Amino acid sequence: MRRKASLILLAFAVFFTAMSPLMRWYAFPRLAKIPPSQYQNVVLEAKNPTLLDYGTMQAKKVSKVSIVQTLKGDVEKAKRISDSAGRDVVVWDALSYVVGPDGKMVSKIPERYIFDAHSSEPVHATGEMVDGDPVRRDGIEFKWPFLTEKRDYEYFDAQARITRPIHYKGTTTFRGIKVYYFEQTIPWMKVPLPRTMPVPGITPESVAKTGTTRWYTTTRKFWVEPTTGAPVYGEEIMENELRGGTLLGGRDKVTVFKGHVKMREDSIQATVDLVSSNRVLVLLLTSYLPWGFLGLGVLLLALSLWLEARSRRPGDPEGTAVPHPEPVSA
Structure with missing residues (x-):
């Protein structure tokens, strides 16, 4: 069960890590x-x-x-x-x-x-x-x-x-x-x-x-x-x-x-408010989401490796051969 969860987390780690550069270099110019x-x-x-x-x-x-x-x-x-x-x-x-x-x-x-x-x-x-x-x-x-x-x-x-x-x-x-x-x-x-x-x-x-x-x-x-x-x-x-x-x-x-x-002052305030709100949207595509996805991918990868390590059990020890006594001639 732990091994299955580890593989799922690994898949998500790969997905979010791949999304990080895609958001910055593919989605940003298009959105x-x-x-x-x-x-x-x-x-x-x-x-x-x-x-x-x-x-x-x-x-x-x-x-x-x-x-x-x-x-x-x-x-x-x-x-x-x-x-x-x-x-x-x-x-x-x-x-x-x-x-x-x-x-x-x-x-x-x-x-x-x-x-x-x-x-x-x-x-x-x-x-x-x-x-x-x-x-x-x-x-x-x-x-x-x-x-x-x-x-x-x-x-x-x-x-x-x-x-x-x-x-x-x-x-x-x-x-x-x-x-x-x-x-x-x-x-x-x-x-x-x-x-x-x-x-x-x-x-x-x-x-x-x-x-x-x-x-x-x-x-x-x-x-x-x-x-x-x-x-x-x-x-x-x-x-x-x-x-x-x-x-x-x-x-x-x-x-x-x-x-x-x-x-004029009213135009300054309206422009500052508009630019401040648009700035957050641009930062989502250029900074917040790319770095967030990268951090999430690393975290999921670490969790996947931890679960994989926990799922492994040491194998049973090999049996030790017991010598049989040789017959003794009277």
Whole structure:
């Protein structure tokens, strides 16, 4: 009976030991994925920034500017691209909606970001765009890969439509969570005007006819939770200018926006809560279950060997030959 139980425990030991690497290297890449229906809304604010008044074409200080960033997954589009690409793909329709202190729209820039559901690598497909312009992303945007590494990544800048390195600067703690800090600086460069302008009748085409161009620079900072690859906090020190042309009335340049943009407190808390819960799910596949299965397999193996040893009994001792007396002759 003990021998039978020993064999059963040995079989379970082999099973759980084999499951340990399978959970990490087979199940994790197939189960840890961004859902195609993901929806997220984040609000950022710039306190006391400089903002252009398009009515007077004068830059002035205002109390605040709010930026509402919305990410919404397009499930049907993702399914079609996934079927053609042969891998799970996520399609995010993003919108950056900028609002002035009076609640009026300053600008809005839509994006369509298509990427691999597990690796976060961009997937090039029809419909990838920024503000209606077709683009080809060669780097990540919005999210880092699962199990983010301590290294530089290529990051796409939607304003300039370019990809540049975003540098790993160190490890720190944010709201009790270990995070990697990344930073990217985009130097001054000419960028397209938004298609939707805050003043009716003014279009990028009408501004272009005056010879006036838009220039932009930014330093963006992200604090990324490495297990999920999700930023828990972000900031940007951003500046936009209009330069040259007849629109400026003889001036060389005028500031469109200049400010330090930070995530609002309610968005920070919601993001931290979401990332904390998702982190546990990823750790189940990469750490808790693999190590747990390995430990359970070793324990069952030890128990199996112990029962096997107990089931063995020493054999009966061999009989000792008794010599017979030889007959004695009288």
